Amino acid sequence: MDRPIFDEAQAFFARLEADNTPEFWARQRRLYDVGVRPVFTAVCAALTVFSDWRIHRPYNDVRFRADSPPYKTFIGAVAERPDGVGAFLRVSSLGLLVATGLPFPAADQLAHFRAAVADDVSGPALIAAIGAVAGRGMMIRPGRAEPLKRVPRGYAAGHPRADLLRWKGLEVNHRVRRPAWVDVASAAAAIDELLREPAALHEWLARFVGPSTLPAEQRFGPRRSSGVR
16 A cells, blocks of 8 residues: 655654754654655645745754754745745644745735725725635634734724734645645645635735735845745
C-alpha cells in the first residue's frame, strides 16, 4: 500500500520538536533534503490556483530572540496572486495547514482593508462574504498578528464593525490532520480545491484591497524577507 505523501514530513517534524538541536539536524539533514523538501516543493509547483510559491528556509532567525529554537518545526511556502490575494501552506507534525486571504498585509493594504471595512457598501459586503465562508465550515482569522486592543485612529469607537477594524488582516484556514494523498497529483488537486474554496472572500479582497504598491523592502523588511527563498 502506498504511503501518504506527507507522512515522512510529519514524522520528521515530530522528532525535530522533541530534539531541536544542531546535533539532530546534522544527523537528519539528509532526510529533510531528500524526503521532505523535494516532496513539498513538487506539490507547490503542481498547484494552479496560486503559483510562484516561495519556500521557507528551515532555519529560524535567532539573532533577535535568544529563546527561539534553531530550526523551524514545519516546512512552509507563501504565494500571492496579482490581485493581492495571498496564501500560505505549512506541513508540520500536526498535518497540513492551508491559509488564504490577507494573512500578512502591507501597510497600504491594511489601510485599504480598514477603509473598506468602514464603508457602508463594502463593509456589509465583507460581512456577507465572511458568513458565506464560515457557513461552509472554514475558520476565519484576523491575519497572523494579534488584533488591536482599540479601534485604529481615525475610526469611531462605536463603529458597527469595530471588531473588524481592529483586525490586522483576514485569513481563511483549513487544516488536514492526516493527509491521505499518496502522490503529487492527488495532493495538488485536493489542495487546489481548498485554495479555491473561499472565493467569496478572495473576490472581496481583490476588489476592495488589491495588491500592495510598496517596494519589497518596505513590505517585508529584512527579517521577514529572509525567511523564504
